[in-house]
Amino acid sequence: MKKPLIFVLSLLLTGSLFSQTIGDTVISNNAKNLKLTVLYFHITNRCNTCTTIETLVRKTIFENFKTEVDSGIINVSIINCELPENKVISEKYDAYGATLAITFINGAKEKTEDLSNWAFQKVHKEDIFISELKNKITELLK
């Protein structure tokens, strides 16, 4: 009886050591490993295009960078910029509507690239969207 319980607890503990999911957001628990944060901001009333961008971002990350997410190298944050609790982070990233940003972290330094215009241009071409975002992230992780 005790063995399965220990097994389940161990699994939960192991999982939480690497990453945890709160609502839409995947948060790294290993700040030492963190190199890249992918942030997608949206408003409360979302259109099809906005939702599709999120879907493609998730697809790109979880199909190509699952190991990096699990080990805390990549963070993925999906944030409603209209909620008061997200005001500070939304203002930090200049996000007042649908906004896709990638932040590269090197020690104390952060460099953010805004991919919103790119995302809206490529959202209707799924293959190109995934391929270009994948290349961009791979390049930043080198």
Add this chain to the structure above:
Amino acid sequence: MKHFLKIFLFGICFLTFTACNNQNQKEQKGATDSISSAENTMIDSTVVNKTDSVSEIKTSSNQTSSSQATAKKMNIAVYYFHGANRCVSCIAIEEVTKKTLNTYYKKELSEGIIDFKTIDIEESKNKAISEKYQVFGSSLFVTKILNGSETKTDLTGDGFKYAKNKEEKFIEILRKTITDYLK
């Protein structure tokens, strides 16, 4: 008799002189007419060039009016594309774009320098323009058209990012794009 001969010779000389003088005057008048004609042609040509930019320009003085006419060929297309189901951001982009144009570019709109269109991409009549711009959903393009060549700026991302909750920032970006193209 001698007097008669003198008067006759004097008369012939006078007539000859007068005839020559008339001829000179005619020649001078002819020359004057040519200049006037040339001037008229140039003026007419200039008017034509100002009114009809397709006309060919041959004289150097007309080349100035040619460049003026060419400069007048430049215009800016502001096209907002949307589908049938529109979200709040999509509607906000259209509204803020219209507001910006009506506030800051009323003159250019009335003179036809700026052309604004809201285009429903789901209507069959808009298929060609939607394909040209490669749009599949809500999109905002500012296009500079100069001498037949087009330079496009896609402001869709900025629109979705700012139009609803940070209107002033979107207006600033849109104004900068249009004003840079108008230079």
